Amino acid sequence: MPSVENYDYERLAKFARRRRAELGLALNASNAQSAGTSKGTWQRVEKGLPLRKTNYWKFDKLLQWAGGSCLEVLDGGDPITVEGVIGASGVQKSPVPQDVIDKKALATVQLALIATAKGTPAEEIREMSERIVRDLSEEGLL
Numbered sequence: 001m002p003s004v005e006n007y008d009y010e011r012l013a014k015f016a017r018r019r020r021a022e023l024g025l026a027l028n029a030s031n032a033q034s035a036g037t038s039k040g041t042w043q044r045v046e047k048g049l050p051l052r053k054t055n056y057w058k059f060d061k062l063l064q065w066a067g068g069s070c071l072e073v074l075d076g077g078d079p080i081t082v083e084g085v086i087g088a089s090g091v092q093k094s095p096v097p098q099d100v101i102d103k104k105a106l107a108t109v110q111l112a113l114i115a116t117a118k119g120t121p122a123e124e125i126r127e128m129s130e131r132i133v134r135d136l137s138e139e140g141l142l
Contacts, residue, residue, distance in 0.1 A: 007074035007075070008073075008074055008075075009049060009050055009074065011073060011076070013045060013046050013048035015073050015079060016045050016059065016070075017046050019063045019064075019065070020046075020063065023064060027043065027046070031062065035058045037055060037059070041055060042059070053071070056070035064081060064083075065079040065082065066079075066081070105133050105136065106130065106133045109128075109129040109132050109133060110125060110126070110129040113125045113129060
């Protein structure tokens with residue numbers, strides 16, 4: 001994924017405006033709040049202005065795209081509609097392969113443990129991280 005400086009914000013703005021029109025969504029505070037954001041932040045997306053990375057996930061929800069689609073568009077890819085990731089059983093499936101999700105989750109957990117478990121040996125951090133990711137996977141959260 002390119003650095004923030006190389007993101008194509010105008011490309012995302014075009015995709016977002018088009019998707020909003022497809023869904024018949026009004027650009028209003030009520031719709032923005034339903035996704036946990038504000039009308040002003042939504043306007044920033046449609047004007048091609050950058051946001052904090054965590055906010056793009058809110059717009060995936062708002063635009064009924066699979067998680068990570070806004071970032072994919074910023075990177076030159078295409079969004080995946082929620083309809084595009086619903087399996088025959090009606091269960092929503094992630095467009096991201098499970099092994100990639102597991103690796104990213106493991107790295108995130110390890111960084112969090114390193115930041116908070118000062119003095120804990122690396123091997124112990126690695127074991128705790130693997131156990132947390134395994135437990136989350138078994139619970140269906142990853």
